[in-house]
Amino acid sequence: MSTAPSMAATNQNSTQGPVTGNSETPGLDSEIQLVSSLAKLQELERKIHELRGFMPQGLLEPLVPIANPDKVALGNPVAETPRVLRASLDEAARARVADVQQFQSLWRDPELTSVWAHVESRIKEANGQLLQPNGKWERDYDVLLEELARTEKSKIDERQREGEEAEYTKAQSTEGEWKNVLERFLQRNMPGVRVIKGLDESSLAVALVRAGLVFQVKGVSFPGSPVSGWDVSSKIAGRSPTKLENAVLGCVESRPRKWDLSFLLDMISSYADIKQTPCVKCNRLTDNGAQLPTLRRPQANQQSADGPARIYTFDALHYGCA
Ligand SMILES: [Zn+2]
Incomplete structure (x- = not known):
C-alpha cells in the first residue's frame, strides 16, 4: 500500500x-x-x-x-x-x-x-x-486534495468572472444590442411564452400562459447610456401578485448576469411548465409544504460565448432541496 x-x-x-x-x-x-x-x-x-x-x-x-x-x-x-x-x-x-x-x-x-x-x-x-x-x-493526501480542489475552483471562478466581464463590455459596445437579443428570443417561439412590447422603449411584459404568470421587465440605463441592467417585477395593474409569482420573482431577482437580457428571458421561460416540472433533487412536483420547485439553477454546461447565440438552461429545485 x-x-x-x-x-x-x-x-x-x-x-x-x-x-x-x-x-x-x-x-x-x-x-x-x-x-x-x-x-x-x-x-x-x-x-x-x-x-x-x-x-x-x-x-x-x-x-x-x-x-x-x-x-x-x-x-x-x-x-x-x-x-x-x-x-x-x-x-x-x-x-x-x-x-x-x-x-x-x-x-x-x-x-x-x-x-x-x-x-x-x-x-x-x-x-x-x-x-x-x-x-x-x-x-495526508485527503487534506492535499481539498487544497488542490479549492485552488482549482477559484481559478475556474476567476476565469468565469473575466469571461463575463468581457461579454458585458462587448454587449455594451453595441448600441441597442438587447433588441437583437430580444429578436433572437422571439424567433425561437418558445411554447407557452408570450412577450408583449411595452409603450416604453425598453419595457416588456412576459406572460407564461400555461403557468398563469406574468412579469414586467424593464431596462435600466443612465441618460445617454445603453441599457446596463434589467429590473423584473410582477406588479400587474388591477391585481396583486400571487404567492407563486412572488416565489418565482424572489429567485429571478437574485440571478447572476443582471445585465444579460438573454439570460433573463431564458430564466423566465424556464418557469413556463412549472406546474409539470419536478424538482431535479427529489423528483417530486410539490414538496411537503405543497410548494412547486420555484428555484432555478443555471446548468453548468452552457454553450461558449463565441458560438451562436447562447441558450441558457436551468435545473428546477424546491427551496428546501437546494
Ligand atoms: Zn425537491
Missing part, C-alpha cells in the same frame, strides 16, 4: 500507457488526479489496518463484557439473555460484513483501475520484483 508515493513521482514522465482500453477510466496525468488516487490508496491502507482487527475481536465484541467484567461499557453492556446476545453477535457480524464490502468497493473504484494497472506494469518491468515501499506516507 505505501508504495504509492514513489509511483506518483515516477508516473509523470511515464509514456508507456498502462491504462486499460476504457477511455472513461480516469488516467494519472494530472496533479489533482494523482492526489485523488493517493488519497484513496491512503484510505484503503487505513481500512486494511481496521480489517485486521475484525477477526476475531470485531466479531466477538459482544462477548467481551461477559468474559471480562472490567470492560463493561455503556455501548457494550452484558447481554441480559441468550437471545439478546445472539442478536448482538448477529449485528456485529453484519456490521463487519458491511465494512468488508465497503473496502471492496473502494478497491474496485474505477479511479483506482489505472493505479492497479500502473502497479502491475511496474512489477512486470522489474521482472516480477515487488515494489519496495518506503514504509510511510509523507502527506
Whole structure:
C-alpha cells in the first residue's frame, strides 16, 4: 500500500500507457488526479489496518463484557439473555460484513483501475520484483486534495468572472444590442411564452400562459447610456401578485448576469411548465409544504460565448432541496 508515493513521482514522465482500453477510466496525468488516487490508496491502507482487527475481536465484541467484567461499557453492556446476545453477535457480524464490502468497493473504484494497472506494469518491468515501499506516507493526501480542489475552483471562478466581464463590455459596445437579443428570443417561439412590447422603449411584459404568470421587465440605463441592467417585477395593474409569482420573482431577482437580457428571458421561460416540472433533487412536483420547485439553477454546461447565440438552461429545485 505505501508504495504509492514513489509511483506518483515516477508516473509523470511515464509514456508507456498502462491504462486499460476504457477511455472513461480516469488516467494519472494530472496533479489533482494523482492526489485523488493517493488519497484513496491512503484510505484503503487505513481500512486494511481496521480489517485486521475484525477477526476475531470485531466479531466477538459482544462477548467481551461477559468474559471480562472490567470492560463493561455503556455501548457494550452484558447481554441480559441468550437471545439478546445472539442478536448482538448477529449485528456485529453484519456490521463487519458491511465494512468488508465497503473496502471492496473502494478497491474496485474505477479511479483506482489505472493505479492497479500502473502497479502491475511496474512489477512486470522489474521482472516480477515487488515494489519496495518506503514504509510511510509523507502527506495526508485527503487534506492535499481539498487544497488542490479549492485552488482549482477559484481559478475556474476567476476565469468565469473575466469571461463575463468581457461579454458585458462587448454587449455594451453595441448600441441597442438587447433588441437583437430580444429578436433572437422571439424567433425561437418558445411554447407557452408570450412577450408583449411595452409603450416604453425598453419595457416588456412576459406572460407564461400555461403557468398563469406574468412579469414586467424593464431596462435600466443612465441618460445617454445603453441599457446596463434589467429590473423584473410582477406588479400587474388591477391585481396583486400571487404567492407563486412572488416565489418565482424572489429567485429571478437574485440571478447572476443582471445585465444579460438573454439570460433573463431564458430564466423566465424556464418557469413556463412549472406546474409539470419536478424538482431535479427529489423528483417530486410539490414538496411537503405543497410548494412547486420555484428555484432555478443555471446548468453548468452552457454553450461558449463565441458560438451562436447562447441558450441558457436551468435545473428546477424546491427551496428546501437546494
Ligand atoms: Zn425537491
